[in-house]
Amino acid sequence: MSNAYPSISGQFLINGEWVRGAKVTDVTNPAILTEVVGQVALCSKDDVKQAIDAAEQAFPAWASTSAEKRAELVKEASKHLAPIIEQTVPLFVRENGKPQVEAKKDLLRCVEIMSQGADALVKWWQPESIPGGQMVQLRRRPRGVTAVISPWNSPMILTFKRVIPAILAGNTVVVKPATDCPLTVLATLKVVAEHLPPGVINIVTGSGALVGEQICGDPRVRTIAFTGSTETGKRIMSMSSGTVKKLYMELGGNDPALILPDAVLDEVAMQRIRMGILRAAGQVCSAIKRVYVHESRYEEFMGKLTREFGRMIVGNGMQPDAMMGPINNKAQYDYVTGLIERTKQEGAGVETLGIKLDEESWNQGYFLLPSIATGVNQSSELVRAEQFGPIIPVLTYSDLDEVIAMANDTEFGLRASVWTADQQLAESFADRLDAGAVFFNNHTIFQDLHYDFPGLKESGLSRETQMCGIDLFADTYGFAN
């Protein structure tokens, strides 16, 4: 199919002007590899410099625009984005692979991020008096040029959740979406940028090694909001030390789910576990990536999980019956299929389950049926690595202290879940598990924008705890007598 999105295809945004990339590459549909969804520009170093120039020049005027006016403009832009969500869903499904229902949810959330953030800003931006004998006020100011670098797996929310608070706080931004899934970000930020002064939002696209590093290496960039792998996060941290940039890092995860001896494994719980593992074909930072089941419940749990996985219908996300789409890109598909092979070679049992929605078109996309691996141990690659695909290792344990040690035996610390009938026991586990958030009989994604819990250990930095994340993108300073 030819490119159906000419207005943003192969283009990037500098100072309110859309520019055609001198070099472009195709964005293909992971469900139909012969289908080109559009092109993405491979920006040059000079393109990146111009984007940062534009953000730098637009900063003083935007920073001195009142909080009320900034909120009003963002709110107005959200009203223009809302009516195009429905028509944008197919673009998102075709470049990302996720089913339509999930794609629509993500897009609607972006509108909410804008309207709720705008509502929160004005009250929160007022100087805050600190109680005590002396007059002390806490005041806030924007930081300057902010880079937002986002991944392919959940590109919409993870771009909007950084860009919107950053601009609400009075910063200007240079956005770099992932090359595998950039078009929906371009199409939606186009609408937002049209309602803001030129240069407040600039977008460049291309490889992390060239475009990403050029952004991170520029001393004029004062803040970097990065979501992606721990490996890239570490690289960005080391590049940022020279100019002491403020960093907001959401990195990888290897979330454990702990099934305790008294877990209630009813239909609701099993569906939640299935979705915790297989949402977006497992390509979620906070997906369940390891399951630890008490040995007394192993047979029962395996029977139920096998039934749940067996129900999954896998196919092109554009088809309403598809419950799970393909893997997003070739590198990830090759990694997951290689990992499955290596797990089998280790001697593990890998049971492949689920239903192919369309046998004939199966080999035209990066489709994988969900599978369960047993007979793996704590040192297996599948248990230690972030698989980011629809295969889950299930391990057993006999003792509660032992399972906490197994769950914590990882460099990651994003999320964890405890499945038990006893809330007090779950709370005591939460105190001992290395995770930025511990779920009780659930393993999901936070929907409330007033809090979020980035990871511990190598899963991230900075807590986005209040006011839709706006506080992360502002400097606080004191005024006292």
Ligand code: NAD
């Ligand atoms: P990635 O680290 O390869 O890339 C993320 C972004 O960084 C892309 O835009 C990429 O082009 C850019 N990039 C790559 N190298 C760079 C460099 N040297 N300098 C600057 N930018 C560079 O990650 P990915 O494969 O796109 O995404 C999957 C990873 O993201 C997984 O590890 C997943 O757990 C993580 N993730 C974390 C969260 C979270 O909230 N903690 C959410 C989603 C995804």
